[in-house]
Amino acid sequence: MKNCPVRRLIQLKQGYHHGDLRNALVIEGLKLLEQEGHSDFSLRDLARRVGVSAAALYAHFADKGALLAAIATVGFGQLREALEVTIRDEGDLMEQFLHMGWAYVRFGIERPALYKLMFASEDLPAKCDEYPELEAAAEAAFGTLTGVLEHLQRRGLVRAGDPETDGLSVWAHVHGLTSLIITGRVECACDPAPQPAEVVRSSLETLLGGLRSPARPVRVPAAAP
Amino acid sequence: MKNCPVRRLIQLKQGYHHGDLRNALVIEGLKLLEQEGHSDFSLRDLARRVGVSAAALYAHFADKGALLAAIATVGFGQLREALEVTIRDEGDLMEQFLHMGWAYVRFGIERPALYKLMFASEDLPAKCDEYPELEAAAEAAFGTLTGVLEHLQRRGLVRAGDPETDGLSVWAHVHGLTSLIITGRVECACDPAPQPAEVVRSSLETLLGGLRSPARPVRVPAAAP
DNA sequence: CACCAATCTTTACATCGTTAAGTTCGGGGA
């Protein structure tokens, strides 16, 4: 009778065992992150909200980093969903591409603390190896982006190139726009006016122009000392 | 005889007054940041290195955020220098553009903790207003990027468009590449092999292709609810 | 020469992440 869904829904505090603490921590952590921001996110505060002692997390997560990694993992999942929603079977494919790009940026604008966390791994070698689920979720979101790109390639709407390489260009571009906007380097993000949509669309159309033109041979610049 | 450069060079501890604590904190802070990373950067450790009590900083900085903002400000200055170094009077202009882009990404690869700090402002409205020097330094670095772009425009090597708009595309692109690489989302950054140079060059050439093609009219997608 | 304001120190406080040891519970084996 463990992990009973009924008990999980009712969520009545029955003294000791919570029943589904791990999920509760992640879900409440998402809320707390959006409210308090990345730097003011504390385990004790989170535990207080869930109604549990601060040390209880350590039965489910190795440390704070593991909790944040789990939160970032569902963040990437939600990002992937936000991108997939824009996929249609009808209509202008190029327009769909622009809409997906705008959906990506909007995800960051609407949930800046979560987005920053997702791209704020402190020491990359540790995170890459320690949290394979994070890596998988991130690659899945990336795959949605490249998937649409491959679709455009098959229809001949953009040049035929390596989907990984050109997909990286797309990802870097939308991620760069998002990051600049939510860190305040682009002023148009201060209010939710349609201005950022214009900026993003214009920038993505520029990138699309490059994806239309044929690829040129790549020469490596001399390695720096 | 205050702020005497000789005393500043000799740096002998004369009991109480340090002489040039503010600069010493920023300079040593840059080193500490690269060694320890962003999350392990502590004021007490920094004060220990400079040979001063932990509370001494508060005579020069309002809080930790102000210190980090000062560090990020010189970081943007050094980034601008790294970009300007690539400017030449002779040679292929497009090639120079690619070299500057690679210099940008290399800056982030070589000093990831500093670069992350520069683009990690926690709450944008506060930072934008509180630290005008930071804003100015960031815009100066951005201006170097757009300056080269304007040069390309005057020579007719790219389309004639709004330098601010197209400059943002360039900045977003190189920043996105840098960010993805140093957060471990692009695997090629694990070792300092010439691979990232190839990736970056290829991606920037794609963007250049878009900057060559004529701009299309911008239509704003319907605002989401 | 005396004083003032800036600079720096000591001390203290609340909070944080994390560990250690003890408590409570659920469920599988007898």
Add this chain to the structure above:
DNA sequence: TCCCCGAACTTAACGATGTAAAGATTGGTG
């Protein structure tokens, strides 16, 4: 059915952190 073992949780404590308050020390100005 009961018992008991391991997982899930608690309380208590530790060291470290950012920061405020109060006092000591200085260099330059009157």
